[in-house]
Amino acid sequence: MNATSPAVRARGLRKNYGGVPAVSGIDLEIAPGEVFALLGPNGAGKTTTVEILEGYRDRDGGEVSVLDEDPQRAGRAWRARIGIVLQLASDAPELTVAEMVGNFAGFYPSPRRPAEVIDLVGLTDKARARIRTLSGGQQRRLDVALGLIGGPELLFLDEPTTGFDPEARRAFWDVIRALSGGGVTVLLTTHYLDEAAALADRVAVLRDGLIVAEGRPADLGGRSVAEAIVSWQDRDSTRSMRTAEPTRVVAGLAARYGGEVPGLTVTRPSLEDVYLELIGGRS
């Protein structure tokens, strides 16, 4: 891959189902090594967009380039460079984890070592267990292992932590961070805002087949420049003030109290506040 070209690039991407638009003109650009999250409610066009990029669906309009190829026409060599973790896949109940991962390794020109990938997703203890005996979360981790076994440059993750307990989710995030640190580009769709905030370098919010906001999680929807609320404890009551210049307010308060301001907090709209506003129709 040319080091300067984006891993994923889409211009004016469109897709209709029976005349009904599902994706109505999306522009995307994801840099190599970036973790990019697509957020949006069900039916917003997330899955359609991702499946066009994965080569599962043909688009109706626009230009798409994924790892410098058109997914609609790309062949085996291109597939060997991407990894796909589907939203729902359950199969081969009678094979063991190691057999399944080992079989998939054989599809790729230079796969990761199966034992290493099984270890990475934390299934070493279950390597010899039949897939049928795995819990839902363990099956999901196997799905991730199968997406990683080929040593992809670009990894697609469709709602990867649905059904995980909080501990497993955090451990999974560590895996994604490690992959990203190793240079893997990650395109993630998720319902969980904390997940997007924790993992993604950039997020885009989809609504009705269009991107309604895009940026760093901290900046999304003007979050970082929105009015902040400064509140503090003044004798018996809580005082608060809405301001575009929270730093000046805090400095003023610090001067007034001569040091520590009692009960000081400065808050901006949370990612969730911004997201709900974006998908709620007030964009």
Added chain:
Amino acid sequence: MTATTSTETYIVTDTSRTPLPSVWRVGWSRGQVELKAFFRERQAVVFILAMPAVMLVLLGAIFGGEHTGSGATIGDIYVAGLIGGGVMATSYQNLGMSIAFERERFTLKRLRGTPMPAAAYFGGKIIQVIVAAIAEVAVLLIIGVAFYHLQLPTSGTAWWTFTWVFVLGVAACSLLGIAASSLPRSAARNGVAVITLPFVVLQFISGVYVPFFLVPAWLRGIASVFPLEWMCRGMRSVFVPQAVTLEPGHSWQHGQTALVLSAWVVAGLVLCLTTFRWQNRQDR
């Protein structure tokens, strides 16, 4: 899931110049996992492998001693007929149901997202079907020889006939099974009705569960449109050649058998090429 030291060694490398594994190698490895999955799946082993053997023991126990006036007992004729039925069970029914489930459970979709060549997937299925079909025939022959005094043929011609009937039958029924896997809306809910039921009906009219000479002529006419009847007829010509007097026209009609089975191979291939889908129909 813990981020161990191995995670730090995960570095993307440029693999675009390493050659892809060959179709043969991937197909062979698919065959290994297909065989493991099949023989470990109790449902498959019971309903596909053991069913014809159980039917042979039952039908043989009920009618087996009866003579037919042709020098072959009903038991011997059942061995030949159930070999035909068993070959279709291990090819048509096996592939029809298993691929329908694989499509429904997104196994096919996942495989399609990897560099696995489509030909390797089907190659793996072929390996699995051939091994299962040979195992099926072996079990039925052992029962036939042990309990019904079946005489195995000794002539090379008879075994050559067995070979081409087996190969053409497996090919035609495998292709029809792959095509049939696309029919049920849901493998779990309508798979049996759409895939298995027509096969059961065919077994009754094609000389598997009921000796063919006892089937009314109009049903024999319907049966002779489909491959199973010709597979059973071919197997009878191999294992009970003395019973030719019971056949329609007192002849084994090998030429027509080869023709009908070959035609089904071609028709099945066309059906597969035009209907095979890697994703289920709800998933658009």
